[in-house]
Amino acid sequence: MIDLSVDLGKGLVLSNPLLTASGTFGYGDEISDLNVFDYLGGLVTKSITLMPRAGNPPPRITETPAGMLNSIGLANIGVDAFLESKVPFYRQLNKKVIVNIAGSKPEEYIAVLEKLTTQDWVAAFEINVSCPNVKEGGIEFGKDPVVLGNLVRQLRALTGKFLIIKLTPNVTDIVSLALSGQENGADALSLINTVYGAAIDIYTRRPKIHTVIGGLSGPAIKPIALAHLIKVHRAVSLPLIGIGGISNGADVIEFMLAGASAVELGTVNFYNPLAAREIVAFLIKYCEDQKIKCLREIVGQLQSA
Amino acid sequence: MKVFLNSPIAENRLIARDTFLLRLPALELTSVARPGQFVNLYFNNPVHLFPRPFSIAGFEDDHMLILYKRVGKMTSYLSTLPIGTSLLLLGPLGNSFVVDRNYPVLLAGGVGLAPLAFLNQILNQEERPSTLILGARTAEDLPLFSAIGEPELVTENGSRGMTGNVLDYFSQLYPNLPKPFTVYACGPEAMLRAIIQMAQHLSFPVQVSLERVMACGLGLCQGCAVKIKTDNNTSGYKLVCKDGPVFNGMELSLND
Numbered sequence: 001m002i003d004l005s006v007d008l009g010k011g012l013v014l015s016n017p018l019l020t021a022s023g024t025f026g027y028g029d030e031i032s033d034l035n036v037f038d039y040l041g042g043l044v045t046k047s048i049t050l051m052p053r054a055g056n057p058p059p060r061i062t063e064t065p066a067g068m069l070n071s072i073g074l075a076n077i078g079v080d081a082f083l084e085s086k087v088p089f090y091r092q093l094n095k096k097v098i099v100n101i102a103g104s105k106p107e108e109y110i111a112v113l114e115k116l117t118t119q120d121w122v123a124a125f126e127i128n129v130s131c132p133n134v135k136e137g138g139i140e141f142g143k144d145p146v147v148l149g150n151l152v153r154q155l156r157a158l159t160g161k162f163l164i165i166k167l168t169p170n171v172t173d174i175v176s177l178a179l180s181g182q183e184n185g186a187d188a189l190s191l192i193n194t195v196y197g198a199a200i201d202i203y204t205r206r207p208k209i210h211t212v213i214g215g216l217s218g219p220a221i222k223p224i225a226l227a228h229l230i231k232v233h234r235a236v237s238l239p240l241i242g243i244g245g246i247s248n249g250a251d252v253i254e255f256m257l258a259g260a261s262a263v264e265l266g267t268v269n270f271y272n273p274l275a276a277r278e279i280v281a282f283l284i285k286y287c288e289d290q291k292i293k294c295l296r297e298i299v300g301q302l303q304s305a
Numbered sequence: 306m307k308v309f310l311n312s313p314i315a316e317n318r319l320i321a322r323d324t325f326l327l328r329l330p331a332l333e334l335t336s337v338a339r340p341g342q343f344v345n346l347y348f349n350n351p352v353h354l355f356p357r358p359f360s361i362a363g364f365e366d367d368h369m370l371i372l373y374k375r376v377g378k379m380t381s382y383l384s385t386l387p388i389g390t391s392l393l394l395l396g397p398l399g400n401s402f403v404v405d406r407n408y409p410v411l412l413a414g415g416v417g418l419a420p421l422a423f424l425n426q427i428l429n430q431e432e433r434p435s436t437l438i439l440g441a442r443t444a445e446d447l448p449l450f451s452a453i454g455e456p457e458l459v460t461e462n463g464s465r466g467m468t469g470n471v472l473d474y475f476s477q478l479y480p481n482l483p484k485p486f487t488v489y490a491c492g493p494e495a496m497l498r499a500i501i502q503m504a505q506h507l508s509f510p511v512q513v514s515l516e517r518v519m520a521c522g523l524g525l526c527q528g529c530a531v532k533i534k535t536d537n538n539t540s541g542y543k544l545v546c547k548d549g550p551v552f553n554g555m556e557l558s559l560n561d
């Protein structure tokens with residue numbers, strides 16, 4: 001019997017390393033009839049904000065080679081409606097539920113966290129820091145180690161729950177941000193969020209998404225994600241959650257070797273809603289072939305070149 | 306209940322310019338799918354990731370019909386696939402037309418016929434009289450196939466049926482249509498905007514089936530947003546894949 005469970009520390013144990021990436025699995029209740037939960041270690045909700053957000057004007061998505069661009073604009077029902085309508089679903093799910101939080105001021109993150117930290121079904125928080133901070137001239141929280149550190153410290157003081165900081169790749173030195181998260185009390189880091197990208201329709205000469213620049217995701221960004229993961233893994237001791245372009249079981253192994261204790265499945269949920277099932281089958285086969293009893297043994301086992 | 310099916314192509318035939326009729330065994334869908342709903346086709350292509358959505362164009366002997374136009378990469382690929390090739394599909398997805406007691410008037414622009422062909426089939430089964438107007442640029446562009454019976458035809462160059470577009474024909478029939486009637490429409494967005502405008506002026510109900518680029522088709526990504534009217538000038542969006550593809554024409558704000 002192969003053990004696929006992973007331990008993120010502080011009591012957060014997942015039945016397998018597969019989580020859903022925020023914003024790519026809705027609230028989780030949209031496709032409950034496809035029975036994918038059986039193959040997930042847990043799910044991460046879309047980013048929840050203090051007030052409901054309608055999101056950006058369309059067009060919001062476009063297909064790009066081996067990937068996609070999105071500018072959804074954090075469309076979500078807001079924390080109050082989230083609490084009113086989704087709790088019964090999460091309670092009966094019997095899976096680890098990680099709530100992703102976003103905001104445009106530290107106060108907004110704090111307010112959302114305070115409303116949720118007393119909820120027994122919340123296994124962890126994941127903080128989306130790829131949002132412009134209106135108090136600091138619109139620079140994203142996740143781009144400045146001092147701004148990020150202040151946010152993490154305030155959130156840490158307010159919750160005993162597992163706290164994950166989700167890093168953006170759109171920075172010069174991701175390690176300084178990872179260290180800031182670690183020093184200010186994060187329990188784990190997840191990486192990466194989407195990579196800046198753009199696409200233009202040459203006939204209309206217009207951008208293919210309304211915001212002109214959006215977030216690139218999918219297999220196209222996998223090597224970028226792995227590089228960031230390797231750098232961060234060398235520099236910090238926190239458990240890491242790998243994200244970016246994962247589409248199959250081999251990708252999951254690659255991320256785990258690079259230092260990820262768990263992974264999040266994002267864009268793949270769109271083009272292969274049954275990916276989790278296929279990945280679990282691959283992981284078991286891989287462990288059998290490699291004579292591995294516990295999958296978590298491979299975390300960080302990347303060898304020198 | 307959505308189901309995944311691996312369905313071997315039973316027929317993939319050119320029926321009009323760049324327009325194909327695809328026939329797939331889909332026993333599991335016959336009893337559950339309703340007119341207006343669509344399926345995702347998954348191509349497992351490492352470069353072009355998104356599944357492609359297609360309206361269900363009806364059923365014949367436990368086979369599902371899809372009427373598609375070759376417009377780009379995956380539809381070109383699809384058009385080359387021989388009989389027997391397995392296609393992975395998921396459906397039925399989205400909502401459906403809400404058929405009321407009014408006299409049904411079905412307005413189809415080109416390949417927009419697909420969901421209306423299914424609706425027409427159901428109306429025929431229920432032996433309800435209806436009017437189906439099908440328009441295209443020329444006679445060669447008219448996607449005609451047996452299951453749709455004998456629709457009223459209109460072409461822009463007059464090469465078949467009446468000369469003009471679907472709206473011209475509809476306006477001409479308008480005085481003599483049984484009232485009250487409800488319009489069910491699918492086709493180019495300019496046509497849908499025009500019919501909604503007309504419905505506003507003349508106060509008849511209209512339901513339109515919309516298309517938007519979709520990444521998931523399941524309500525997961527929020528990518529297929531369409532703007533709806535709100536009371537207080539705030540932005541409001543609905544998802545074409547989950548709240549649609551069929552919308553009450555009066556709730557949409559298609560101009561921006």
Ligand SMILES: Cc1cc2nc3c(=O)[nH]c(=O)nc-3n(C[C@H](O)[C@H](O)[C@H](O)COP(=O)(O)OP(=O)(O)OC[C@H]3O[C@@H](n4cnc5c(N)ncnc54)[C@H](O)[C@@H]3O)c2cc1C
Pocket residue numbers: 343355356357358359360361371372373374375376377378379380381416419420515516517518519520550
């Ligand atoms: C609910 C719904 C029902 C549809 N029903 C039919 C139908 O019955 N028959 C039919 O011929 N077409 C239908 N379409 C449109 C069809 O999905 C697109 O023509 C098809 O996806 C184009 O794929 P492609 O790779 O050939 O085009 P591409 O080369 O990718 O692009 C060509 C054009 O197709 C459109 N398109 C591309 N990808 C998508 C996507 N994922 N979703 C929607 N549009 C896209 C874009 O506007 C683009 O301009 C429907 C679309 C929707 C949303």
Ligand SMILES: Cc1cc2nc3c(=O)[nH]c(=O)nc-3n(C[C@H](O)[C@H](O)[C@H](O)COP(=O)(O)O)c2cc1C
Pocket residue numbers: 021022023024046047070072074100128166192193194216217218219221243244245246264265266267268526527528
């Ligand atoms: C449509 C879409 C919406 C997303 N929404 C969010 C979000 O609300 N919050 C967030 O932290 N990340 C969001 N992301 C980023 C993903 O969670 C993930 O970090 C990124 O897509 C990279 O992983 P992938 O290549 O596997 O998709 C979104 C991504 C996509 C494609």
Ligand code: FES
Pocket residue numbers: 518519520521522523524525526527528529530544545546547
């Ligand atoms: S296509 Fe993803 S939400 Fe509609």
